Amino acid sequence: MFKRKYPNTRLRRLRKNSNLIDLISETNISSNDLIQPIFIKENFKGTEEINSMPGILRLGLDQALIEVENILNAGVNSIAVFPIIDNDKKDSVGSEAIKQGNFISSSIKKIKDRFPEIVLIADVALDPYTDHGHDGILEDNKVINDETIDVLVNQALLLADAGADMIAPSDMMDGRIGAIRKALEKENFKDTILLSYAAKYNSKFYGPFRDAVNSAANLGKSSKSSYQMDVRNKNEAIQEVAMDINEGADIIMIKPALAYLDVIHVIKETFKIPTFAYQVSGEFSMLKHAINQKWLDNDVMLESLLSIKRAGADAILSYAAKDISKEINNK
Numbered sequence: 001m002f003k004r005k006y007p008n009t010r011l012r013r014l015r016k017n018s019n020l021i022d023l024i025s026e027t028n029i030s031s032n033d034l035i036q037p038i039f040i041k042e043n044f045k046g047t048e049e050i051n052s053m054p055g056i057l058r059l060g061l062d063q064a065l066i067e068v069e070n071i072l073n074a075g076v077n078s079i080a081v082f083p084i085i086d087n088d089k090k091d092s093v094g095s096e097a098i099k100q101g102n103f104i105s106s107s108i109k110k111i112k113d114r115f116p117e118i119v120l121i122a123d124v125a126l127d128p129y130t131d132h133g134h135d136g137i138l139e140d141n142k143v144i145n146d147e148t149i150d151v152l153v154n155q156a157l158l159l160a161d162a163g164a165d166m167i168a169p170s171d172m173m174d175g176r177i178g179a180i181r182k183a184l185e186k187e188n189f190k191d192t193i194l195l196s197y198a199a200k201y202n203s204k205f206y207g208p209f210r211d212a213v214n215s216a217a218n219l220g221k222s223s224k225s226s227y228q229m230d231v232r233n234k235n236e237a238i239q240e241v242a243m244d245i246n247e248g249a250d251i252i253m254i255k256p257a258l259a260y261l262d263v264i265h266v267i268k269e270t271f272k273i274p275t276f277a278y279q280v281s282g283e284f285s286m287l288k289h290a291i292n293q294k295w296l297d298n299d300v301m302l303e304s305l306l307s308i309k310r311a312g313a314d315a316i317l318s319y320a321a322k323d324i325s326k327e328i329n330n331k
């Protein structure tokens with residue numbers, strides 16, 4: 001490296017005013033980098049607060065359609081939809097997940113009918129549908145991989161048929177990307193994008209999400225450690241991503257984001273393919289709560305998102321997407 005020495009080099013020269021600072025900034029966030037997750041609740045009209053997620057609401061489909069318009073108006077063109085399913089529709093194998101015309105597939109149809117240009121991402125996993133709260137089917141209290149994949153494939157086909165642009169398996173079964181890709185090709189969903197939650201950690205930062213979709217109580221003290229990754233590992237994330245790319249993933253995701261910036265970085269550097277990160281519920285809530293208490297300035301949210309981009313993410317799922325987009329566009 002070239003030698004840089006004071007006073008030939010004064011790094012402060014480029015920090016003289018905000019125009020200069022903006023001019024040399026290396027990382028920026030635009031609305032195009034943001035994806036807004038929304039919670040849609042079955043058999044429900046209106047809105048409902050989520051205690052552990054300040055400012056985020058469970059929406060009836062009526063309100064969801066209004067909210068999607070607000071999100072688009074704020075400049076965010078991509079959403080990820082998460083259903084909240086009636087408790088009495090949940091069973092041990094998540095059968096509602098693959099029922100023709102179920103709540104999420106009819107919701108997706110209505111959203112895509114009204115807003116055809118929106119990029120709609122639909123989650124594949126059984127946890128919204130199982131009475132035990134796990135992402136797959138249980139046998140002797142263990143989630144069984146291959147039998148779960150069979151259901152996930154059908155869930156993915158249903159979501160693709162409903163009009164989801166991206167199918168996002170968040171279940172962490174081995175081999176599911178390959179199986180879903182094969183089925184999509186066979187059923188002529190050749191352009192359905194697979195966004196794999198490739199490196200999804202067994203994180204405590206998902207707590208508020210599980211409240212939001214009412215799966216926390218069902219899961220109880222049970223852990224997802226037999227399928228989600230150990231938080232201590234990084235090499236393993238590289239293997240997970242390599243496998244998913246080989247199996248047909250178009251985009252890979254790292255989740256959570258803030259506590260895993262090193263993982264985002266190494267994966268982007270290694271594979272150089274579209275890489276998304278998920279600022280998950282717990283990350284969002286701790287910042288938002290501190291902002292609401294005035295313990296932290298509002299700008300910590302943007303700072304956090306910038307750090308995720310700087311680490312290498314191309315796009316970020318964030319509960320703050322709509323608000324941040326408004327902020328950066330009104331600047």
Ligand code: PBG
Pocket residue numbers: 123125127135170171205206207208209210279280281282
């Ligand atoms: C379900 C799923 C989870 C999240 C997204 N999809 C929860 C989990 O794995 O328990 C978490 C998102 C968040 O915390 O914001 N498979």
